Amino acid sequence: MRHFRPAALAAALFLCASFAAHAQGVLRIGINEDPDTLDPTVNRLASGRQPMTAICDKLFDVSADDLSLVPQLATGYEVADDGMSFTLSLREGVKFHDGEPFDAEAVRFNFDRHMNTSGSFRRTELAAVDSVEVVDPQTVRVRLKSPQASIVLVNLAERAGMMVAPAAAQKLGERFGTAPVCAGEYRFVERVPQGRIVVERFADYWDPTPGGPDRVEYLPISDSTVRLSALRSGEIHIAERLTPTDLPQLEGDARVKVVSAPDLGYHHIRYNSNNGAMAKTFSDVRVRKAVDLAIDRQAIVKALFNDQYLAGNQFVSPQSQYYDQAHPVPARDVEASRRLLAEAGVPNLTFTLLVPAERERQEAAQFVQAMLAEAGITMRLETQENAVMLQNSRRGQFEAVFSFWSGRPHPxxxxxxxxxxxxxxxxxxxxxxxxxxxxxxxRETNDADERRKLYQQANGILAENVTASILWHRRTFTGVSSSLQGFVPHPDSTIRVKGMKMPPPTR
Incomplete structure (x- = not known):
């Protein structure tokens, strides 16, 4: 059984304990947008991960430095020699927020819920799972359809590993996301749409180590300039996803510090090539390539983001070992773009790009719009609230959509x-x-070299078919009140509240 080293875990707990003798105060976090739902099974927006990380502990988490698995509700695992199953040992004495015990039956329920709920976004993440067996109250065996234990285990450190209370989930059904009940350090209190999400410390949390603040309020503020102003005024203590152009305003401001980390995700324009009647515009790969070739990624990164981001064209960063070097970030080629459009029979291409209200993508969309115009392409911009935009995307009610993926440790x-x-x-x-x-x-190979070659092959196929124009890979910039202690940035952009120490109240 792969159990995590007690010494390492004890050191981590000591570090958390050193931040505060006891939790106190209200921590206010400005998040990028209002989440769609707080149900980990059907949540899609990255912003939902912020409050859900506080509410719903996972079977595992990943470390901030090397993204290795660390214990949370599971304390260890063992992979069978044939790779066709793995066994989890579960933490004892854990309660859900409604008092229901966390045990192997609860884990089996959650796997079934993630895999079989209509509209689940976790189904693909657990697609390799064949069955889940309760060995005893603290032990679960997961049998696989193919030897994909490493991928499934990594996914259990994300939303697929978030455990919800079975009784509450069965009682609330589709409404579970409006009042989630999990086993995290914080319990859900209330949600005011477009206003705030409030959580408070759970008295019976399994980890007795002094944690973070007594109460956390997540405030959706879509404009990074407004988030920045709220941070500087003291209205909030943390502002997520600041843009590089925000940073000069903070120079010399002793009230605020900026913490940055590499990001696992990417921003991209996705083309509807096969989903309903609106797929006609981009069903021809030559049209998709034409738009892609008319975009200057390096110019976007330089002009809009002060070269703080990395131009990209694949689902992994050019710095990744899985990047396909045979298909580097393409240079802009307006003449080639025009030729492809003529060959496709649409020399005067016109289409609509759906864009959320977020400033970063709004500015980039306008920049791309001007570039495309030089290639004879008219791109109209339609602003939609992000959750609405994603719903329309899923229904095929789009030609192109400006989307963002927060990224995962495994390609x-x-x-x-x-x-x-x-x-x-x-x-x-x-x-x-x-x-x-x-x-x-x-997914099935355990050979690192073979896996790298396969992902490079996959990236090559995607580069030729241009399902999307991946434009850049970010660094995350988080604004933090200088008086707040214990904030640790994470490559998955999710804020871990545990261990933060609130500043003393002002009089």
Whole structure:
């Protein structure tokens, strides 16, 4: 059984304890947008991960430095020699917020819920799971359809590993996301749409180590300039997703510090190539390539983000070992763009791009709009609230959409759900059997060199078919009140509240 070293865990707990003798105060966090739902099974917006991380403990978490698995509700695991199953040991003495005990039966319930709920975004993440067996109250065996233990375990450190209270989930059904009950350090109190999400410390939390503040309020503020102003005025203590152009305003401001970390995700324009009547515009790969070639990624990164982001064109960063060097970030080629459009019979292409109200994507969309105009392409911009935009994308009610993926430690998490034929987030309904075969083979191999070659092959297929124009990979910039102690940035952009020490109240 792969148990995590007590010494390492004790050191981590000591570090958390050193931040505060006891939790106190109200921590206010400005998040990028109002989440869609607080149900980990059907949540899609990255902003939902912020409050859900406080409310819903996972079977595992990942470390901030090397993204290795660390214990949360599971204390260890053992992979069978044939790779066709793994066994989890569960933490004892854990209660859900409604008092229901956390045990192996609860884990089995959650796997079943993630895998079988209509509209679940976790289904693909757990697609390799064949069955879940209760060995004893603190032990679960997960049997697999193919040897994909490493991928499934990594996914259990994300929303697929969040455990909800079975009784509450059964009682609330589709309404569970309006009043989630989990086993995290904080319990849900209330949600005011477009106003705030409030959580407070759970008295019976399994970890007795002094934690964070007594209460946390998540405030959706879509404009990063407004988030920044709220941070500087003291209205909030943390502002997520500041943009590089915000940073000069903070120079010399002793009230605020900026913490940055590399980001696992990417921003991209997704083309509807096969989802309903609106797919006609981009069903021809030559049209998708034409738009892609008219975009200057380096110019976007330099002009809008002060070269703080990294231009990209694949589902992993150019710095990743899985990046396909045979298909580097393309240079802009307006003449080639015009030729492709003429060949496709649409020399005067016109289409609409859906964009959320977020400033970063709004400015980038306008920049791209001007670039495309030089290639004879008219791109209209339609602003939609992000949750509405994603709903329309799923229904095929779009030609192109400016989307963002927060990223996963394993490249499978950045690709499979978005481009495999049955991927739940494949809003374009793009389907390529050759690509599916490569991605499935990459899921099953335990050979690191073979896996790297397979993902490079997959990236090559996607580069030729241009399912999306991936534009850049961020660094996350988080604004933090200088008086707040214990904030640790994470590559998945999710804020862990545990261990933060609130500043003393002002009089």
């Amino acid at each position: 499978d998490g950045n690709m499979f759900s978005h481009v495999s034929c049955q991927g739940p987030q494949n809003d374009s309904k793009y389907c390529n059997e050759e690509l599916d075969a490569v991605l499935n083979k990459a």
